[in-house]
Amino acid sequence: MHFNKELRLLLSSQHFLIYICTNEEERLEYTINQITQKYTKHTIYSWDFIDGYQNNPNYINKAKRNPLEALELIDTLQSTQLNIFILKDFHVFINDISITRKLKNIYKKLKEMNSYIVISAPEIKIPTLLEEVITLISFPLPNSKEIENELSNLFEIMNIDPQIYLENLVIAYRGFSIDKIRKSISKLIYSNISLKNTLDIILEEKQKIIQQTDILDLEKVNHYLEEIGGLTNLKEWLIKRSCSFSIQARNYGLPSPKGLLLIGIQGTGKSLSAKAIAQQWKIPLLKLDIGKIFKGIIGESEERIRQMINLAEKTAPCVLWIDEIDKIFNRMENNNDSGTTNRVLSCFLTWLSEKETQVFIVATANNIEYLPPELLRKGRFDEIFFLDLPNFNERCQIFQIHLMKIRPLTWTQYNIIKLSNLTEKFSGAEIKQSIVEAMHNAFYEKREFNTEDIIKVIREFIPLAFTNQKSISSLQEWAKLGNIRLASKSY
Incomplete structure (x- = not known):
């Protein structure tokens, strides 16, 4: 309207x-x-x-x-x-x-x-x-009500009762024109594909549309919150908002969540969390490569950021993942491009504050010192979470998750307690890599890997935390001051 x-x-x-x-x-x-x-x-x-x-x-x-x-x-x-x-x-x-x-x-x-x-x-x-x-x-693309009316009319003509799938179909078809919706539905109906299996096909069609822009990528989401060790506070926050984009939430008068800023060194689960959010909420995950915004001729960057915003809003509800957002602001301090970077970031920050569409931003950052105060203030994001290195209990959980994946029948044979004690200062990604490296070594020797193989890798491994202690200390100080929220229950 x-x-x-x-x-x-x-x-x-x-x-x-x-x-x-x-x-x-x-x-x-x-x-x-x-x-x-x-x-x-x-x-x-x-x-x-x-x-x-x-x-x-x-x-x-x-x-x-x-x-x-x-x-x-x-x-x-x-x-x-x-x-x-x-x-x-x-x-x-x-x-x-x-x-x-x-x-x-x-x-x-x-x-x-x-x-x-x-x-x-x-x-x-x-x-x-x-x-x-x-x-x-x-002229905006059809909103949810228009899509619902179009689908209802099409299914009435075809004598199909779509009520149990209607809400999911409305969400899936956001970003489509009415003509594309009609063609898509006709194709699915005449291909004898059941409505239960249409969502994956619609997502593939949407992926083709997004790929044509060369700005955003539609990521596959096959990770679940249960696959992430620790981060209890973050998980609880996300689970409570699982239905926030539903018609029921809108009728309840609930405002849609705006986004999260996830801060922590590499390997603490920021990227995995972004993928798991989209899976938990059953909405598409778009990934923004900032390098694609700034490539091309002078003056094109401003147009590309507007295209990105327009495309994300057309795809809503969706998760927009901006990986390593701190690098953009580092670029701003060290770049002389006649103000292009400043204008692009100003456009993005304004949209971040004023957007009313159901685009949930997940921005990740490794270094909080590069982030300007205007990004960290209330209103840009719903919440800012600090993803610290995992504590002992979380390391146990991470070892268990990865070992259960690769050895679902024999994972209990590994001494997870001992492994967790030895991996203080290890990130989740480094714990996973220690298991993979141990498997490579044992496979080369044509035998099954064991706890001792993992311990040997751990003792030879130098965690990133030892070379990045200054950044970790800075993040921990912010968390202690209460400026950002802990993603885990214990500090």
């Missing part, structure tokens, strides 16, 4: 030349018709390059293959009625000097004519000469 209100406001406040960015011509035209019939009573004229004008019997096929003639008709039309002219794909012609000049001339007359021009285009191409007279707005 936000778009409807915005367009109604523009039509009533003398914005006579409107540029709407969308790929959904049919849905846009339907929406404009609905608005005009209900509120403004405008007559609609619709033009495209191949068929010329449509929707009005007096001008059928006028100005075929002639965009300048399409504008001439608007200029010479004698009418006392309120009119809206929808010009499709007009961005292709708008930079031609004759078209630009004609639009500027017509703009002066539109107020007297009670007429509006709506340019419908899939991308933004507005010449500098028209920036002052054109108002740019975006």
